[in-house]
Amino acid sequence: MTLYQPFLDYAIAYLQSRLELMPYPIPSGFEYKSAITGKGKNQEEVVTTSHGFCAPKLRQIRAAHVQGGQSLQVLNFVIFPHLNYDLPFFGADLVTLPGGHLIALDMQPLFRDDPDYQAKYTAPILPIFHTHQQHLPWGGDFPEEASPFFSPAFLWTRPKETTVVETHVFAAFKDYLKAYLDFVEQAEPVMDAQALARIKQAQLRYLRYRAEKDPARGMFRRFYGEEWTEEYIHGFLFDLERKLTESVVS
Ligand code: DBV
Numbered sequence: 001m002t003l004y005q006p007f008l009d010y011a012i013a014y015l016q017s018r019l020e021l022m023p024y025p026i027p028s029g030f031e032y033k034s035a036i037t038g039k040g041k042n043q044e045e046v047v048t049t050s051h052g053f054c055a056p057k058l059r060q061i062r063a064a065h066v067q068g069g070q071s072l073q074v075l076n077f078v079i080f081p082h083l084n085y086d087l088p089f090f091g092a093d094l095v096t097l098p099g100g101h102l103i104a105l106d107m108q109p110l111f112r113d114d115p116d117y118q119a120k121y122t123a124p125i126l127p128i129f130h131t132h133q134q135h136l137p138w139g140g141d142f143p144e145e146a147s148p149f150f151s152p153a154f155l156w157t158r159p160k161e162t163t164v165v166e167t168h169v170f171a172a173f174k175d176y177l178k179a180y181l182d183f184v185e186q187a188e189p190v191m192d193a194q195a196l197a198r199i200k201q202a203q204l205r206y207l208r209y210r211a212e213k214d215p216a217r218g219m220f221r222r223f224y225g226e227e228w229t230e231e232y233i234h235g236f237l238f239d240l241e242r243k244l245t246e247s248v249v250s
Contacts, residue, residue, distance in 0.1 A: 002067045003165060004075035004094050007173055008051065011077060014174075015053065015061065018181050024052030024060055027235050035223040037068065044069045046223050050236060057085050057184055064237060066219075071098040076216065079180065080207075080240065083200050084189045086110060088121050088151070090180045092173060093215075094165075101162070102139065103169050105155040105176055107183075110202035112148050122151045125179055129153035132172040135164070146213070149206055203240060211238035 015021055033048045046068035053061040059082045066074035079090035093104040107125060111117040129152075136157040150156075155172055159165055190196055211233050220229040235242060 003073045003096055003162065004065065006166075007075055007092075007094060007170060008063055008065055008077070010170075010174065011063070011177060012051070012053075014177060015055070015181070019055040019058070019184070021053045021055055021061075024054045024062065026050050026052050027231070029228070030232055030236050033224055033228070037223060044072070046072065048220075048224070052236070055184075057082055057087070057187055059083070059243075060239070062236065064216075064232075066216075072096065074216065074219075076237075078237075080203070081184075081187075083203060084191075084196060085187045086117070086120075086190055086195070086199060087183055087187050088180075089206065090177065092176075094169070094173075096162075096165075101159045101165050101169075103136070103155065103157045103159065103165070105169075105172055106150050106153065107176065107180055108149050108206065109151050110199060110206075112151070118152070121183065122153055124183075125151070125153040125176070128172075128175045128179055129155060132168065132175065135168040136172060143213075146209070149209060207238050207240045211241075214238070 030050050032050075035046050036043055037046050038044050046066065048064060048066045051063040051065070055061065058079055060078075060080040062080075063075060063077040066072065073094075073096040075092065075094040077090075077092040077094075081087035081089070088107040088109045091104065091106050091108045093102075095102040107121060109117060109121060132155060136155055136159065139156040139158040142156060155176075157169075159169065190199060214233055214237070217229060217233065220232060224232075
């Protein structure tokens with residue numbers, strides 16, 4: 001069992017218990033990808049698996065799970081709502097590298113500075129954030145340009161101990177996911193054309209940023225090559241623009 005497998009198993013089972021989950025297509029060649037890295041006795045197999053679902057209000061629920069031994073474990077898990085809901089994104093970036101653990105957990109807002117939006121989607125999360133922040137202190141240096149995409153309840157931490165990941169991070173992950181599904185349950189479709197246009201712009205802004213700045217790009221290119229990596233990023237991980245061009249979503 002690897003560090004983030006229980007997170008992934010829990011998330012899928014929990015989503016299944018609360019939503020009508022359906023499979024989300026994963027382009028062929030991306031469900032499972034393996035490469036050998038390192039030299040000599042440091043050789044290690046790095047396997048990346050992809051998982052995708054959708055639900056009535058959620059356009060894409062997807063995870064990328066990278067397993068490359070004790071010092072390389074990543075679970076990137078994001079939920080993208082349909083464009084006719086004002087729901088935030090659920091974003092979890094759980095990263096273990098030789099240098100240590102790096103944890104980002106948030107409900108990423110469509111409209112960071114809108115007080116009504118904050119009251120609706122951030123204020124209810126703040127108590128959960130404060131509870132967990134006691135065990136998971138602010139992780140320090142953080143790319144300034146990413147800040148518009150995070151909420152004030154952004155949990156960003158670099159635990160020293162793996163047991164902290166297994167206990168406190170896992171507990172926070174469960175609480176954030178539950179709170180997110182509570183939002184999903186309550187969400188009503190947006191009908192107003194102007195509001196819909198704003199949502200679409202905000203989704204595209206977020207998506208373009210994440211696709212362009214994907215911190216995993218270097219890692220994936222090293223393991224699997226440039227072509228595979230770019231197709232993975234634009235064709236699965238952050239695929240909204242493609243889907244809009246194919247007019248699968250409107
Ligand atoms: N990050 C992704 C995807 C990943 C992934 C799709 C499938 O968005 C992994 C894999 N994140 C990943 C890896 C690293 C990080 C780091 C491998 C380590 C990169 C390295 O050190 O080589 C939050 N993730 C990070 C960092 C941040 C985030 C801030 C540190 C990057 C840095 O210091 O430059 N998650 C990241 C982010 C957003 C988010 C920027 C959003 C707007 O949701």
